[in-house]
Amino acid sequence: METTNTSNARGHILASIREHLAASREHDEKLRVHGSAAAVVPQSNGGKGSPPAAQSNIELFKTNLEAVNGHCVIARTELEIVHALTRIISELKHTQLNPRRIALSDAKGLERLVRLVAVQIDEVAVTPSSAEMFDVDIGITTAQAAIAETGTLVLDSSRERHRLISLVPPVHIAIVEASNIYSTLGEALSLLQSDQEISPIVTFITGPSRTADIELTLAIGVHGPQELYVIIYDGPPLMS
Amino acid sequence: MNHLTTETFDQNAKAALTDVQLRGALRNATSLFGERRREAAAGLVNWEDLRSHARAIKDETLSHLDKYLEQFVTNAEARGVQFHWAENAADANAIICGIMSKRGARTVVKSKSMTTEETHLNDALEDAGLQVVETDLGEYIIQLAHETPSHIIAPAIHKSKKQIAQLFTEELGIAPTDDIAVLTRTARNTLRDRFAAADVGISGVNFGIAETGTILIVENEGNIRLTTSLPRIHIAVMGIEKVIPRFADVDVFLKLLPRSGTGQRLTAYQSFITGVKKNPGDEGPEEVHVVLLDNGRSRMLAHPTTRQSLACIRCGACLNACPVYQQIGGHAYGSVYPGPIGAVITPQLIGLEKAAQLPYASSLCGACREVCPVKIDIPQLLLHLRAEITEHTPGNAKKSMGERLTFKVWARIMTSPSLYNLSTRLGRMFQGLFVREGKIGDKPTTRIFPPLAAWTAARDLRPLDATSFRDRWRNELKGDGND
Numbered sequence: 001m002e003t004t005n006t007s008n009a010r011g012h013i014l015a016s017i018r019e020h021l022a023a024s025r026e027h028d029e030k031l032r033v034h035g036s037a038a039a040v041v042p043q044s045n046g047g048k049g050s051p052p053a054a055q056s057n058i059e060l061f062k063t064n065l066e067a068v069n070g071h072c073v074i075a076r077t078e079l080e081i082v083h084a085l086t087r088i089i090s091e092l093k094h095t096q097l098n099p100r101r102i103a104l105s106d107a108k109g110l111e112r113l114v115r116l117v118a119v120q121i122d123e124v125a126v127t128p129s130s131a132e133m134f135d136v137d138i139g140i141t142t143a144q145a146a147i148a149e150t151g152t153l154v155l156d157s158s159r160e161r162h163r164l165i166s167l168v169p170p171v172h173i174a175i176v177e178a179s180n181i182y183s184t185l186g187e188a189l190s191l192l193q194s195d196q197e198i199s200p201i202v203t204f205i206t207g208p209s210r211t212a213d214i215e216l217t218l219a220i221g222v223h224g225p226q227e228l229y230v231i232i233y234d235g236p237p238l239m240s
Numbered sequence: 241m242n243h244l245t246t247e248t249f250d251q252n253a254k255a256a257l258t259d260v261q262l263r264g265a266l267r268n269a270t271s272l273f274g275e276r277r278r279e280a281a282a283g284l285v286n287w288e289d290l291r292s293h294a295r296a297i298k299d300e301t302l303s304h305l306d307k308y309l310e311q312f313v314t315n316a317e318a319r320g321v322q323f324h325w326a327e328n329a330a331d332a333n334a335i336i337c338g339i340m341s342k343r344g345a346r347t348v349v350k351s352k353s354m355t356t357e358e359t360h361l362n363d364a365l366e367d368a369g370l371q372v373v374e375t376d377l378g379e380y381i382i383q384l385a386h387e388t389p390s391h392i393i394a395p396a397i398h399k400s401k402k403q404i405a406q407l408f409t410e411e412l413g414i415a416p417t418d419d420i421a422v423l424t425r426t427a428r429n430t431l432r433d434r435f436a437a438a439d440v441g442i443s444g445v446n447f448g449i450a451e452t453g454t455i456l457i458v459e460n461e462g463n464i465r466l467t468t469s470l471p472r473i474h475i476a477v478m479g480i481e482k483v484i485p486r487f488a489d490v491d492v493f494l495k496l497l498p499r500s501g502t503g504q505r506l507t508a509y510q511s512f513i514t515g516v517k518k519n520p521g522d523e524g525p526e527e528v529h530v531v532l533l534d535n536g537r538s539r540m541l542a543h544p545t546t547r548q549s550l551a552c553i554r555c556g557a558c559l560n561a562c563p564v565y566q567q568i569g570g571h572a573y574g575s576v577y578p579g580p581i582g583a584v585i586t587p588q589l590i591g592l593e594k595a596a597q598l599p600y601a602s603s604l605c606g607a608c609r610e611v612c613p614v615k616i617d618i619p620q621l622l623l624h625l626r627a628e629i630t631e632h633t634p635g636n637a638k639k640s641m642g643e644r645l646t647f648k649v650w651a652r653i654m655t656s657p658s659l660y661n662l663s664t665r666l667g668r669m670f671q672g673l674f675v676r677e678g679k680i681g682d683k684p685t686t687r688i689f690p691p692l693a694a695w696t697a698a699r700d701l702r703p704l705d706a707t708s709f710r711d712r713w714r715n716e717l718k719g720d721g722n723d
Contacts, residue, residue, distance in 0.1 A: 009325035013480065016538040017306045023542040031544050068508075130470060130523070134436060150506045163523040167465050185506075186491040192512070193487045198452050200319070200517050201469075201524055204510040209462040211424060212502070213378035213394060215401050216269055219424040222377055223431070224462025224509070 057148040057181040058232055064151030068207030069220055070228040074178075076235045081175060082116045084231050088173060089119045089138065097170055097227070099137035103128050105162040107142040109238055110175070114140060127161045130168075139165035139225070143176040143205075146230075147188045152206040153230065154188055158199035166205065172225040174205075178234035243388065244574040246586060249597035252572035262398055266569050269397045273560040276503025277611065283505075284495065294492050295615045298551035301485055302541065308450040308483045309532070315453030316530065319515020324531045332533050333364035336442070336475055339529060340370060345439035345473060349431075351457075351464040352376035353444025354392060354554055355477045355533060357576045358589070361442070372442075373434045375463040377427050384411045390570030390578065392556040393501050398569055431463070441467035441525070445478035446553070447493060448530075451486045454514040455530065458497060460507045468511060474525040476513075479533050481550035493553065496613035500555035536589045545624045549585050551614045558608035558618060564601050573598065580608035584621040592629050599625040664708055671703050679703065 062072040073084045092099050100122040104110050111126055128136065141162035145154035153174055157163045166172050182188045192198055209224030220226050244252045256262060281287045301308050313323050324339075326332035340348075348365060350356070350372055362383070365372045374383040378395035381404055382388065389395030396404070401418055408414050414426050443464055447456040455476055457464050468474050484493065498504040517524045540546045559565045559579030570578035575586040575595065583602060587595035599622045608618040630643075653659045674680045674692070680701035687693045695701060 009327050009331065010323075012327055013325050013532070013534045013538060014306050014310070016534065017309070017480070017541060020538050020540075020542040021303065021305070024544060024547065027543050027545075064505075068504075131436070134432060152506055157523065158518070161523060163469055167462060167469065185494060186488070189488060189491055193452070198454060198487075198512065198514045200513065200515050200522075202512040202514075203465065204506070204512075206506045206508050208508070210460045210508055211377045212460075213376070213381070213396055214399075214404055214420050214423060215265075216272055216394065216397070217401075217420050219420050222424050222428055222461045222463075223375065223466055 057183055058178055058234060060148040060183075061146055061151055061181050061230075061232070064149065065207065065228075065230060066151075068151060069210070070151065070207045070230060072230045072232065074232045074234055076233075078113065078235070078238065080235075081231055081233060082113055082118075085114065085117045085140070085173065086119055088229050089117060089121070092138070092171060092227070093119065097137060099171065101125065101136045102138045102140060103133065103136040103165050103169060105139075105141040105160050105165050107160050107162070107175075110140065110142065127165070130164055133164050133168040136165075136169040138171040138173060139167075139169040140173045141166050141175075143174045143230075144180065145188055145191060146176045146181040146232075147183075147185055147204075148181055149184050150206055152185075152188075152204050154192075155203045155205065156192075156199050157201045157203070163201060163203070166203070167224050170221065170225055171227045171229070172205075172208075173229040173231065175231045175233055177238075178232050181232070244571055246574040246590070246595040246598060249572065249574060249601060252574055253568045253601070256568040256572045261400060262569055263567065265398055265400060266566055269391070269394065270560040270566045273394075273503070273556070274611075277500055277557055277560070280499035280503040280505065284499070290492055290495055291613055291615050294496055294553075294613060295551060297484060297489050297492065298614055301483060302481065302547055302550050305480065305483070305538075305541065308485055309480055311450040312448050312453060312483050313532075315450065316448075316455075316515060317453070319453055320528070321453065321515055322527065322529045324529060326531055326533045326535070328535050329359035329533075332359045332477065332531050332535070333361055335531055336361065336477075337364060337368045337370070339473070339475060340365075340440055341368070343439070343473065346370060347434070347438045348372040348440045348442055349435055349438040349463075349467050349471065350374050350379075351441070351443045351459070351467040352379050352395070353442070353477055354389075354576065355444050355479050356442065357389060358535065359477070359533065361477070373431065375431050375435070375467060376459075376461060377424065377463075380427055380431065381407065384408075388571065388576070391559060392554050392577070392579075392581075394556070398571065435466045435470050438471045440473045440475060441469075441471040442475045442477065443467050445476050445482050445530070446497070447490065448478055448483040449485075449487050449490065450483055452514060454487065454512050456490060457511045457513070458494075458507050459509050459511075460502075460504075462509060465509055465511055468513060469524055472525055473527045473529070474513075475529045475531065477531045477533060479535075480537050481552075497553055497555055500553075500557040500611070500613040540588050543624075545617075545621060546588060548616045548621060549581075549588060551616055552581055552585070553614060554581075555613055557611040557613065561607040561611045563603060563605060563607065573601070580618045580622075581616070584618055584625060587625055587629075592625070592633065596629050596633065599629065661708075661710070664704060667704050668706070668708075675703050 065072050075081045075084050102121055102124045104114055104126045106127050143153040144156040144159055155162055208220050208226050208228040209222050210220050211222040212218050324335045326335055362372050374380045381396040385407055391397040401420055405418050408426055409416050443457055445455050446458045498507045516528045540549050558581050562580050565579040573582050575582050577585045583598040586598055602622050604619045606619050653663050673685050676683050680703050682696045686696045
């Protein structure tokens with residue numbers, strides 16, 4: 001392990017922090033005497049105690065995703081997933097994107113479902129290299145969880161190889177199981193922490209890539225996908 | 241309108257006020273941002289509790305910054321992150337150039353980072369013969385135009401789409417257009433090749449989580465994800481104040497930061513990076529480095545008032561709310577951090593002498609304090625810094641003697657009814673010399689008296705009414721108590 005420690009910078013910075021915090025103590029005391037700024041750390045509610053959702057998590061997720069320009073389809077059987085994929089891809093065929101190449105993550109059972117799609121696709125590649133990724137038109141993955149209150153997907157890349165497939169192609173289609181939709185951000189965060197250790201990369205995705213850097217005018221699809229489709233699977237456990 | 245210095249703030253501001261295009265752009269941007277922030281904050285019932293909670297977390301962290309920083313480093317190192325400590329900007333830049341040269345790396349893709357703006361990293365990389373390209377759309381525009389950002393979260397806010405289209409036509413050879421979608425697509429396509437070829441990705445850090453050693457970076461465009469996923473080396477530059485204690489604390493800050501910055505519930509992407517990949521075949525960089533930067537931050541811990549500056553989460557809300565920023569924009573401040581937060585951070589980073597004008601670039605109206613998601617009392621900080629400037633700047637002792645005397649006399653008059661009466665009578669008697677069109681304004685006679693001349697140079701003073709309130713009360717208003 002390489003650690004730059006030019007003339008013990010670490011020691012100097014930590015010493016400087018301690019020295020200046022010590023110098024502050026008399027002022028901190030005065031502040032306390034005057035009774036202001038007594039810092040009490042409230043307990044983080046960890047997402048608990050939020051009011052019960054009026055809508056179901058599925059409906060809430062859909063509403064919030066659509067509010068940020070994402071698309072959402074609900075499927076109750078495997079066949080409905082295949083139908084949804086077919087419809088999405090054939091509709092895209094009639095847009096400027098005209099997809100020809102599709103990349104899949106290594107999620108269990110995903111390839112089997114995509115092979116059933118009834119649209120002419122030139123190429124289906126499972127986990128292509130990062131160099132090949134730039135020529136892909138659609139990336140299909142699953143998501144490990146979702147957050148209803150924000151319309152957010154949670155991608156844990158230690159469970160699935162989807163870090164680039166969900167990012168580089170102009171279209172991202174994600175399948176998430178309804179039972180994995182959490183109500184709040186706080187719940188999703190505690191879920192991540194409940195694992196033995198947090199994965200090297202966890203990504204939250206809320207809608208397609210966006211920017212407003214020119215005259216604060218919204219433009220969709222700057223560096224990431226310009227279209228995001230989420231298929232919520234609300235049915236019996238998927239066969240693989 | 242660029243590469244201005246803090247020393248000439250007064251002249252910069254004057255010039256900015258005559259720039260019609262700039263002022264129009266600022267009016268649109270700051271009012272839109274302000275509106276969106278208000279709506280987003282109103283959407284949460286416990287907004288005020290969240291602000292207090294976030295501030296309490298920051299206060300707790302900063303009071304034990306050494307402990308939390310060491311915990312963060314220990315946990316991230318255990319997951320394979322390589323740490324580098326930089327006492328100042330030059331050290332940080334040297335460390336980064338060093339990492340690159342050791343690995344034969346030549347090209348860099350960069351995502352938006354105010355901390356690397358602070359260290360002028362791009363200049364250092366270019367001086368070392370390395371190629372660096374900014375990938376955030378706003379930063380990319382600024383880099384093509386050889387300018388600096390004028391807003392913390394919208395760097396190119398001062399430019400119109402016409403100016404940007406012209407820039408793209410000149411620099412990238414596209415056909416003239418005023419279609420924002422075309423401009424955005426052009427940037428995407430141009431930068432794709434750079435992402436594919438880059439050896440190193442350099443990013444900032446929004447939060448460093450001590451408990452888990454996680455780096456959290458927040459964005460909308462996806463360029464940060466590309467920067468931290470594609471190149472074989474990722475270098476994150478992080479101010480030492482960016483650490484927070486617990487993973488659960490993320491909940492509070494992710495509710496406050498996007499709402500305060502852009503009015504979003506959540507930005508499009510959050511990347512939680514915890515160490516390096518487990519297997520060589522996994523996606524993501526082979527190496528993750530974090531450069532921890534002090535550069536004057538630890539000094540700010542020495543007083544509870546200045547320590548607040550380190551609670552800032554760089555949302556930009558105080559810029560949008562500030563009546564001074566709304567008129568002059570970011571460049572006039574002549575510093576990396578503009579607006580109210582810039583006016584308090586800059587003097588502490590680069591020294592009071594160089595930035596002595598900035599703490600005065602405020603009417604102390606308190607709008608910044610109202611919108612700050614971590615409740616930084618910016619007006620209090622401004623007053624604290626003004627006091628320091630008055631006390632410690634050599635040559636100021638004489639000036640402050642005069643000021644002290646003036647305020648002593650003022651206090652004496654204001655606390656004595658007879659002296660007050662006498663002084664207003666005298667005022668009424670002589671103010672005619674200075675009045676023009678019903679106002680005390682810029683006039684040959686006002687120019688004789690330095691304080692009056694300074695006041696009236698850019699604004700008017702209301703003259704005293706012909707009859708004092710006391711006289712009116714006695715003669716007209718004070719009835720017999722029946723009406």
